[in-house]
Amino acid sequence: xxxxxxxxxxxxxxxxxxxxxxxxxxxxxxxxIAYGTYAxxxxxxxxxxxxxxxxxIYVHVPAAYLSMMAYMVMAVAAGIGLIWRIKLAHAVSAxxxxxxxxxxxxxLITGSIWGKPMWGTWxxxxxxxxxxxxxxxxxxxxxMALRAAIDDPGKADxxxxxxxxxxxxxxxxxxxxxxxxxxxxxxxxxVREGGPAMPPEMLYPLLANILGFTLIFGALLLGRVxxxxxFRERRSRWVRKxxxxxxxxx
Amino acid sequence: xSEALSMGNYGAFVWSSYALTAAVVIICFWQGRRRHKxxxxxxxxxxxxxxxxx
Numbered sequence: 695x696x697x698x699x700x701x702x703x704x705x706x707x708x709x710x711x712x713x714x715x716x717x718x719x720x721x722x723x724x725x726x727i728a729y730g731t732y733a734x735x736x737x738x739x740x741x742x743x744x745x746x747x748x749x750x751i752y753v754h755v756p757a758a759y760l761s762m763m764a765y766m767v768m769a770v771a772a773g774i775g776l777i778w779r780i781k782l783a784h785a786v787s788a789x790x791x792x793x794x795x796x797x798x799x800x801x802l803i804t805g806s807i808w809g810k811p812m813w814g815t816w817x818x819x820x821x822x823x824x825x826x827x828x829x830x831x832x833x834x835x836x837x838m839a840l841r842a843a844i845d846d847p848g849k850a851d852x853x854x855x856x857x858x859x860x861x862x863x864x865x866x867x868x869x870x871x872x873x874x875x876x877x878x879x880x881x882x883x884x885v886r887e888g889g890p891a892m893p894p895e896m897l898y899p900l901l902a903n904i905l906g907f908t909l910i911f912g913a914l915l916l917g918r919v920x921x922x923x924x925f926r927e928r929r930s931r932w933v934r935k936x937x938x939x940x941x942x943x944x
Numbered sequence: 945x946s947e948a949l950s951m952g953n954y955g956a957f958v959w960s961s962y963a964l965t966a967a968v969v970i971i972c973f974w975q976g977r978r979r980h981k982x983x984x985x986x987x988x989x990x991x992x993x994x995x996x997x998x
Contacts, residue, residue, distance in 0.1 A: 731962070735948070736948065740952060745953075747951070747952075747954040747957055747958065749951065750957065750958055750961045753961050753962055753965040754961065757965065792972075792975065796968050796971065796972050797968070799968070800964060800965060800968045804961040804964060804965065807960055807961050807964075808957065808961065810957065811957055910969065914972050914973060914976060917976045917977075918976050918979070920980070921979050921980040921983050924983050924984065928983070928986075928987045928990070933987060934987075934991055937984065937987055937988055937991065938991070941988070
């Protein structure tokens, strides 16, 4: 196991292996999203309170879930990079940030679109769930800006890793905000005491979309880590050899 | 068909959410690809410059 992890952390090995792994994430991801979206839009019955507006859940919840998962990946990878000085871990952290920021934006905007017909407002400043999610978007921006502002890659890795780890405090705040404070936002739907608050025909498409979007995130992340590795190793012999070989094929 | 589009009068909210989601996934994919191509392009240029310098 340790031997495999050690080998995986070697950039040329990772670069090669990850290329063949991307379809294993992307193909099942697309299939699950195709099912989840179709079933969520057309097969699941309308909600007895929210009517068809509840169908936004099938894109909003996966986006919100991914916004936090991407952050966890970013912060944990940053920690691993900082403690064990593994450059690949820093590359993973850097690659997760833009994807996480996009999904955070998506969670906020789909939440806002859902909020308008249900709560009568696009946005509520005092709401803890909404505000803590917005803060996470700013932490993502801060992380990316900090990276971009430091020229020395080693220093950029370290400084941004500290920021990512400190910002992780926000994750439990987002998660528990609907329990700790009074919020317009509804409570947890799936993971809660007494089991999911949904019948199976509503729940399965949601689970399919959550899993599908997670797999797509995996594929997008692998693609970005590969670019990051290539950039960091741009002066190395293996990159030179690889690009010359690819050029020969074209 | 029109029933599916109207989504019980929430059509504009539901469909715009799904359209934005599709847009974000496509942007993420496209951005990643563009960055990859730019990096490969830059490294190739450097290799060429080094080769021409000898």
